[in-house]
Amino acid sequence: xxxxxxxxxxxxxxxxxxxxxxxxxxxxxxxxxxxxxxxxxxxxxxxxxxxxxxxxxxxxxxxxxxxxxxxxxxxxxxxxxxxxxxxxxxxxxxxxxxxxxxxxxxxxxxxxxxxxxxxxxxxxxxxxxxxxxxxxxxxxxxxxxxxxxxxxxxxxxxxxxxxxxxxxxxxxxxxxxxxxxxxxxxxxxxxxxxxxxxxxxxxxxxxxxxxxxxxxxxxxxxxxxxxxxxxxxxxxxxxxxxxxxxxxxxxxxxxxxxxxxxxxxxxxxxxxxxxxxxxxxxxxxxxxxxxxxxxxxxxxxxxxxxxxxxxxxxxxxxxxxxxxxxxxxxxxxxxxxxxxxxxxxxxxxxxxxxxxxxxxxxxxxxxxxxxxxxxxxxxxxxxxxxxxxxxxxxxxxxxxxxxxxxxxxxxxxxxxxxxxxxxxxxxxxxxxxxxxxxxxxxxxxxxxxxxxxxxxxxxxxxxxxxxxxxxxxxxxxxxxxxxxxxxxxxxxxxxxxxxxxxxxxxxxxxxxxxxxxxxxxxxxxxxxxxxxxxxxxxxxxxxxxxxxxxxxxxxxxxxxxxxxxxxxxxxxxxxxxxxxxxxxxxxxxxxxxxxxxxxxxxxxxxxxxxxxxxxxxxxxxxxxxxxxxxxxxxxxxxxxxxxxxxxxxxxxxxxxxxxxxxxxxxxxxxxxxxxxxxxxxxxxxxxxxxxxxxxxxxxxxxxxxxxxxxxxxxxxxxxxxxxxxxxxxxxxxxxxxxxx
Numbered sequence: 005x006x007x008x009x010x011x012x013x014x015x016x017x018x019x020x021x022x023x024x025x026x027x028x029x030x031x032x033x034x035x036x037x038x039x040x041x042x043x044x045x046x047x048x049x050x051x052x053x054x055x056x057x058x059x060x061x062x063x064x065x066x067x068x069x070x071x072x073x074x075x076x077x078x079x080x081x082x083x084x085x086x087x088x089x090x091x092x093x094x095x096x097x098x099x100x101x102x103x104x105x106x107x108x109x110x111x112x113x114x115x116x117x118x119x120x121x122x123x124x125x126x127x128x129x130x131x132x133x134x135x136x137x138x139x140x141x142x143x144x145x146x147x148x149x150x151x152x153x154x155x156x157x158x159x160x161x162x163x164x165x166x167x168x169x170x171x172x173x174x175x176x177x178x179x180x181x182x183x184x185x186x187x188x189x190x191x192x193x194x195x196x197x198x199x200x201x202x203x204x205x206x207x208x209x210x211x212x213x214x215x216x217x218x219x220x221x222x223x224x225x226x227x228x229x230x231x232x233x234x235x236x237x238x239x240x241x242x243x244x245x246x247x248x249x250x251x252x253x254x255x256x257x258x259x260x261x262x263x264x265x266x267x268x269x270x271x272x273x274x275x276x277x278x279x280x281x282x283x284x285x286x287x288x289x290x291x292x293x294x295x296x297x298x299x300x301x302x303x304x305x306x307x308x309x310x311x312x313x314x315x316x317x318x319x320x321x322x323x324x325x326x327x328x329x330x331x332x333x334x335x336x337x338x339x340x341x342x343x344x345x346x347x348x349x350x351x352x353x354x355x356x357x358x359x360x361x362x363x364x365x366x367x368x369x370x371x372x373x374x375x376x377x378x379x380x381x382x383x384x385x386x387x388x389x390x391x392x393x394x395x396x397x398x399x400x401x402x403x404x405x406x407x408x409x410x411x412x413x414x415x416x417x418x419x420x421x422x423x424x425x426x427x428x429x430x431x432x433x434x435x436x437x438x439x440x441x442x443x444x445x446x447x448x449x450x451x452x453x454x455x456x457x458x459x460x461x462x463x464x465x466x467x468x469x470x471x472x473x474x475x476x477x478x479x480x481x482x483x484x485x486x487x488x489x490x491x492x493x494x495x496x497x498x499x500x501x502x503x504x505x506x507x508x509x510x511x512x513x514x515x516x517x518x519x520x521x522x523x524x525x526x527x528x529x530x531x532x533x534x535x536x537x538x539x540x541x542x543x544x545x546x547x548x549x550x551x552x553x554x555x556x557x558x559x560x561x562x563x564x565x566x567x568x569x570x571x572x573x574x575x576x577x578x579x580x581x582x583x584x585x586x587x588x589x590x591x592x593x594x595x596x597x598x599x600x601x602x603x604x605x606x607x608x609x610x611x612x613x614x615x616x617x618x619x620x621x622x623x624x625x626x627x628x629x630x631x632x633x634x635x636x637x638x639x640x641x642x643x644x645x646x647x648x649x650x651x652x653x654x655x656x657x658x659x660x661x662x663x664x665x666x667x668x669x670x671x672x673x674x675x676x677x678x679x680x681x682x683x684x685x686x687x688x689x690x691x692x693x694x695x696x697x698x699x700x701x702x703x704x705x706x707x708x709x710x711x712x713x714x715x716x717x718x719x720x721x722x723x724x725x726x727x728x729x730x731x732x733x734x735x736x737x738x739x740x741x742x743x744x
Contacts, residue, residue, distance in 0.1 A: 005019045005022050005023060005045075005103075005106040005109060006103055006107075006173055008022070009102065009103035009106050010102075010103045010106075014099065014102070014103070016096055016097075016099055019096060019105065019106070020096045022044075022045075023044065023045050023046055023092065023096060023105065023109065024044060024046045025042065025044050025046075026043055026044030026045070026047070027042065028042075028162070029042055029043040045092070045109045045113050045114070048113050048114065048117040049086065049088040049089035049092070049112075049113045049117075050086065050089060051117065051120070052085040052086065052088070052116065053085045053086045056120065057085075057116065057120050058081075058396065058397060058398065058399075059123065059127055059398060059399070059400050059403060059404060060119065060120050060123040060124075061389070061393060061404040062116070062120075062123065062235055063116060063119075063120065064393055064396045064404070065268065065269050065272045066084075066116070066268045066269060066271075067080050067081055067084055067085065067268075067396070068080070068268070068271040068395065068396070069267065069268025069269060069270060069271035069278060070084040070268045070286075071084070077397065078397070087112070088108070088112035088116065089113075091108055091112060091260075091261065092105050092109055092112065095108060101257065102257075104257060104258065104261065107258070107261070108261050110173070110175060110178055111178065111242070111245075111261060111262065111265050112261065112264065112265055114158055114174060114175060115175060115242075115265065118154075118155050118158035118159050118175060118238075119155075119235055119238065121151050121152070121154040121155035121158065122151070122152070122155045122231050122234060122235065123231065123404070124148075124151040125148040125149075125151035125152040125155070125208075125227075125231075126228060126231050126407075127400065127403060128146045128147060128148035128151060128218070129148045129217075129218035129223075129224055129227055130218075130400075130403055130407075131146050132146065132148070132217075132218035132219055133218050133219055133220075133221070133224050148212065148217075148218060149212045152205070152209070152212065155205075156205050158174065158175070159174065159175045159176055159201060160172070160174060161173055161174030161175075161176065161177070164176050164177060167192055167193050167194065168193055170193070170194065170195075175238065176195075176198050178241055178245075179195045179197040179201075179238075179240070179241040180194070180195045180198060182195070182197075182240070182241035182244040182245050183195030183196065183197060183198075183241070183244075183349075185244065185245075185351060185352065186244045186248075186348060186349035186350060186351050187349045187350055187353070188347065188348070188349040195241075196347070197237045197238070197240050197241060197347070200234075200237045201234055201237050204230045204233050204234045204237070205234070207226070207230055208227065208231075211223050211226060211227055225410075225411045228407050228411045228413075229411070229413075229426065232342065232413050235342070236341060236342025236343050237343070237347075239266060239269065239342070239343065240343050240347050240348060242262055242265045243266055243334060243338070243341075243348055244348055244349070245258070245262050246259070246262035246263060246265075247331065247334070247348075249262055250322065250324070250327055250330065251327065251351060251352075251356060253324075256322065259285065259322045260286075260322075263285035263286055263322075264286065267281050267282055267285055267286055268282075268286075269341065270340070270341075272385065272388065272389050272392065273337050273340035273341065273385070273388075274337070274340065274538050274540070274551050275538075275548070275551055276546060276548040276550060276551050277333050277336060277337055280333055281330065281333050281334070281337075284322070284323075284326050284329070285322060285330070331356065335359040338359070339378075339382070339537075340382070342413075344361055345358050345359035345361040346358065346361070362378050364378070366378045366541070367541040368381055368531060368532060368535040368536070368537070368539060368541070369535045369539040369540070369541070369542070369543065369544060369545035369546075369556060369582075370543030370544065370545075370582065371531055371535065371582050371585055371586075373528035373531060373532070374528055374593075375524055375525040375529075377525070377528045377529050377531070377532040378537070379415055379416045380415050380417075380427065380529050380532040381415075381532035381533075381536055381537040382414040382416075382536075382537045383412075383414065383427065383533060383536065384536030384537055384538050384552065384553050384554050385413070385414035385537065385538070386408050386409075386412055386413055386415065386428075386429060387481070387484055387485065387489075387554075388538070388553055389408050389413065389414075390405045390408050390409060390429075390480065390484070391481055391553070393405035393408070394473070394476065394477045394481075395473070395477065401466055401467060402466065405466075405480075406466050408429075409428065409429050409430050409462065409466075409480075409484070410428060410430050411426065411428050411430075412427055412428030412429065412431070413426060414426070415427040415428075429488055429489075430459060430462075432489065432492040433456060433458050433459035433462070433488040433491075433492075434456050434459055435492060435495065437495055437499070438491060438492070438495040440498075441495040441496075441498030441499045441502060442491065442494040442495040442498050443494065443498060443608075444650060444651055444654070445491075445494075445495070447651060447653070447654045448491060448650045450650070451649060451650035451653055452646070452650070457487075458483045458487040458488050458491070459488070461479065461483050461643075462480055462483045462484065462488075465479040465480045465483075466480065472634065472636075474636040475634065475639050477636070478636035478639040478640050478643075479639050479643065482639065482643035482644065483643055485553065485554075485555075485558075486615055486618075486643055486644055487643065487646070487647045489533060489554070489555075490555075490615070490647060492533070493530055493534065493608075493611065494608055496526050496529050496530045496533065497526075497530050497607060497608050498604070499526040500523045500524070500526040500527040500530065500588070500592065500600070500604060501523070501600045501601045501603075501604040503523045503526075504523050504595060504596075504597035504600050504601075505523075505595045505597050506523065522592075523592050523600075524589060524592045524593065527588050527589060527592055527604075528589075530585075530607070531585050533554065534554060534556055534581065534611060535556045536553065536554035536556065536557070538551045538552045538553065538554075538557075539551060539552050539554075539556055539557065543572065543574075544560075544572050544573065544574035544578070545560060545578070549561050549564075555611050555614055555615075556578055556581075558614040558615070558618060559575040559577045559578050559581075559613070559614040559617075560574050560575045560578065562614055562617040562618055562621060563575035563576065563577070563578075565621060565704045566621075566701065566702030566703060566704045566708070567703065568617075568699075568700060568701065568702035575614070576700055577700050580610060580700070581610055581611070584603055584606055584607045585607070587599075587603050588600055588603040588604065588607065591603060605695070606695060609694035609695050609696060610696060610700075612648060612651070613696060613700050613701060615644060615647060615648055616648065616687050616701065616709065617701060617702070617704075618644050619641070619645055619648070619663070619683065619687065620680060620683060620687065620701075620704065620707060620708070620709060621704055622637055622640055622641035623641065623666065623667065623676050623679075623680035623683040623684070623707075624680040624705055624707055625637050625641075626638055626675040626676050627675065627676035627680050629674075629675045629676075630674065631672055631673055631674045631675075633675065638669055638675055641675075641676075642668050642669060644667070645663050645664065645667035646668065649663060649664060649668075651690070651694075652686070652687070655690050656686075656689045656690050656693070658689075659686040659687070659689035659690055660686075662678065662682055662685075662686035663686045663687070665677065665678070666678050666679075666682060666683050667683060680707045684707050684708055684709045687701075687709045688709040691709065691710075698710035
């Protein structure tokens with residue numbers, strides 16, 4: 005196609021025939037027999053509409069990134085799954101676009117199809133890991149080796165040459181051309197992206213050559229990591245060429261193409277950033293294209309009066325004056341997508357300079373850590389990815405989401421390690437060091453009668469294909485956010501103060517790190533898990549609550565509903581937490597082990613307050629539901645209660661019984677039978693035990709943990725409230741004696 009379209013007399017008709025029918029790539033059936041029909045670029049693009057890609061995390065993020073606010077996933081897939089074919093077909097119908105169709109075929113179609121082969125290999129390995137025997141299978145339906153070989157064939161192509169020219173037409177060549185523009189070639193003249201993809205693929209080949217290659221858990225874990233790293237490498241030239249096309253006026257026709265390829269992928273990153281970039285580059289383009297392709301010929305003529313539909317998109321969506329802002333937002337997203345500023349490089353000898361990257365003391369919501377915990381803060385990206393993947397229809401029980409849970413992707417424990425050294429949520433859920441360092445470890449076991457209760461509930465939800473989608477998401481996400489991470493953070497705080505005064509300590513489990521770390525590292529790690537990466541650097545965190553998924557975000561959300569924001573419009577709980585975090589840093593620096601124990605105890609219980617607020621909030625929301633309700637809010641309320649009930653039961657068993665009776669619903673009974681006020685009052689009973697007063701909890705819709713009808717007002721502290729309640733009781737007794 006490229007040769008035909010770049011000739012002195014471009015043959016668009018023949019190019020379209022090649023695109024539709026193929027020319028050089030034969031297909032083979034499962035028995036190895038060559039088929040009559042060739043593999044065509046159009047058929048590769050159409051595969052998305054058939055549902056072939058629906059288990060691929062990259063495709064899922066693409067669809068979720070394209071969908072409109074309020075649109076259902078099903079509608080988004082119906083509308084956008086064929087985006088590549090629609091785009092390329094339109095360019096082939098307009099000769100003013102030159103050879104753009106050939107380039108788009110590589111960038112939009114071949115890239116996604118090649119990545120599908122990669123994920124198909126991973127999913128095949130999961131089947132083998134689950135007991136499938138490929139040797140006994142004669143259909144060839146499960147063949148990870150073939151899928152991985154298909155990937156590299158599509159990535160490199162048949163005509164790719166080596167050094168010194170590196171000529172070709174496929175993804176390898178695309179990455180090479182981008183590397184020339186951005187100065188990211190290695191010493192041999194090869195694009196560093198291609199070097200990375202080649203090395204990772206060779207590692208996959210090595211795994212595939214070993215005995216029981218997919219049956220071993222460690223092999224599957226490495227395979228998952230290698231596939232993710234390859235995909236991240238493949239994103240680099242897309243970003244490079246988007247920057248190039250925005251910078252050079254004669255390349256602006258390609259802005260929409262590159263934007264369509266990479267901006268939707270940011271649905272796995274900071275939501276507000278993705279929405280902003282989408283508004284700069286994508287909001288109108290696909291909407292106009294869809295309208296064009298689904299309206300009558302009379303309306304089409306109105307579009308054809310312009311140079312091309314694509315030029316209209318650029319005029320409407322990309323304004324050169326927005327370049328600096330778009331660039332900044334893109335650069336903020338590199339880390340989330342899995343590559344660095346150095347990977348992208350500088351365009352045209354620093355005409356667009358290489359970005360600075362992150363320092364070890366990168367702020368989190370205004371808090372500045374002493375140790376480098378930036379990577380650990382990215383655990384929230386795994387939580388976000390799981391949430392988004394669970395929204396998508398699946399025939400494999402959302403296998404990709406489960407892989408995120410089992411092995412993790414974002415929280416790298418050692419950026420220099422080549423393999424799979426990441427912290428996973430499941431590892432956190434089953435971490436053995438909780439026993440030694442968490443003060444409530446035994447209380448959770450005693451209450452739940454299980455050492456890894458949260459993990460068991462998550463796996464049950466993943467395997468329950470009959471559970472409604474909303475309820476499944478609610479169960480998995482709630483157990484992760486309110487139980488797994490919470491319990492793990494208790495242990496991390498315990499490490500920081502129990503190891504105070506030691507130069508460093510070597511953990512006996514790989515659940516956080518393998519090397520010796522100082523106690524302050526664990527203190528800052530607690531901050532990283534509490535705040536997360538999605539909040540950004542500004543004091544108070546992101547101004548948009550759609551961005552976070554950790555307890556910091558929950559505190560800010562509930563601060564709005566419970567009227568507990570400070571003068572800077574973020575939660576007083578978070579303001580207090582930041583003060584404690586800085587105090588703890590200072591105490592550890594001075595080896596003040598007495599006070600760091602106090603600070604750790606305060607921080608541990610302060611982080612319970614947003615969860616208590618959320619319990620009360622869901623009690624309010626659920627109290628009017630009928631006994632036969634299947635609302636997902638009931639599941640969230642139940643998990644919230646079970647996440648703190650072991651602690652409440654330790655101090656106030658009667659209060660725990662009230663919370664359990666109302667929030668942990670028995671099938672067929674009315675939710676929150678005693679009312680939200682009863683739940684709030686039960687939580688009030690434990691405030692003295694956890695050391696925090698009423699002013700941090702506030703009140704929502706007239707309900708608060710510190711509201712007592714007997715007194716008729718809210719007390720400022722829990723001790724004040726008890727005194728007021730006692731005074732009211734004495735007054736009532738005196739009044740009754742006078743009447744008698």
